Amino acid sequence: MTNRPGENYSYTNNFPYDPSVGNTPIPGALLWSALSLIVLLAGIAIVLLMFGKFDYLGWISTRQHVHPHLLPGQASAGQLALVKFFVVMALLFLMQTLVGGAVAHYRADPGSFYGFQLEGLFPSNLMRTWHLQTAVFWIATAYVAAALFLGRSLRKDEPGWFAGWVHLLFGAFIVVIGGSLLGEWAGISQMLGQWWFWLGNQRWEYLELGRLWQYLLIVGLLVWFAILVKLVQPHILSEPSTKLLVSLFLLASLAIPVFYIPALFFGAKTNFTVVDT
Template identity: 30%
Template sequence: MIGYHARQGAHEPQPVPASDPLLGTSATPSMKATGKYFLTVIGLFLAQIGLGAITAHYAVEGRAFFGIPLADVLPYTVTRTWHTQLGVYWIATAWLGTGLYIAPLLSGHEPKLQRLGVNLLWLALLVVVVGSSFSGWLTAMHKIGVDRSFWFGSQNLEFTAPGRFWQILLFAGLLFWLLLMGRALWPALTRPSESRGLIAMVFVSAICIGLFYASSLSWSAHTHYSIIEYWRWWLVHLWVEGFFEVFATAVIALIFTRLGLVPAASANRAVVFSTIVFLFGTISTSPAPPPP
């Protein structure tokens, strides 16, 4: 990197905006509606911390929490599953809310009924989080039979614990989020501008986030565990880590260009290079597919 910049010679100074470009923008109704997403993120994050503390304390007292027989109601399998699964939920909720907030900001366009869509998606996320967590508790407490637990209970897989019914609902919600993102970003994607490449990277990563969760639907209740683990690995490391990292990098690069801190051309190159590092590093360390 040092050699590359040395060969480029002197750069023209980046023009400094007279005022903060972001402070001059006014929030649209759908942008204001995303506030509840970030409050939800805070709640899920705090719940994850609390469940982690309970799970760790079980290693000391076994089935008790400071003398309280908490494991009778919340056994170790439930607290640990909720602890790991809530991490996925709050990360996903944070980036879904971020995408819905910045899409009208980038395009300057508020699609019709966008606020309603943002609110409906938030309600759907709550249904999935609460419903999948409660059904997981029912499974651990033997309230749901083995035959139905795969669909409506818990699959007992780390980071992909929800039953198939809840996975399908989450996948449908991600597709709906992708629709909301596309509607809001489309004017910016079709309008020639210096930052259109960055906006396109945001939208492409949003497409990958929306569609790649389908890998969690690749196994059935009777699939061999080695094959399940193979697809679960792709879901955890490419969906949670790879594509969300690309999305985050593109969003941050766009913010920097709007603030006048980085030229759009440099930001484009940085995002493409980071994408190669994220995805190539993830794919190159993927496990070998199981034998047929």
């Protein structure tokens, strides 16, 4: 540890925490951390108070009655089919949380996991990979399901094909999510031989999933986008006033699969500087 000139703490205010080398929090760091949290919460409270008290600032208005678009009633077959997406999203979020705890434990005690040699079955680099990939997957799953639910709410009727395509899309998501997570484990465990890049782990940040799963994910997201366009098309034709907003919603949806496409233009031996850029 290198202390600042004339001080008894380091240039980073004794961060990261490591008592074995004298890195313990200084009083100033604790004070300003607490004050920053208090100011953040107070600022949020003031904003909510102002927007709630003065109707011309916020979402409350006494001048007109707002009719909700999502009226209570019987859920359609397509809406019920979307429920399982949110169940998977919750499970992925739980898995990310547990894996994140394991990663933190590996840093604190890399030799054992409460007496079990967990690192022999799930090494640290695999847990870090799963921690990032489960985050990508639960966010993508939530976005896909929420967009379809919102698109369905824009129309009064439900097309007969909608529920079937939701089931098919869900099956494709399960294959990609399960296959890629298992492939990453098998690839890092040296079980895939020369197929590690295609079925296992590409070993690029945010793109740890094998190249085959990346192709399937892009295809699945493009199919999802096509379903979304077909779903909201009648609303665009019948409600020209909302065409701009719905078009922006569709462009944001298209950006999700397009985000993955540029990564197809580099391989396992591409220069790291090119890939990282």
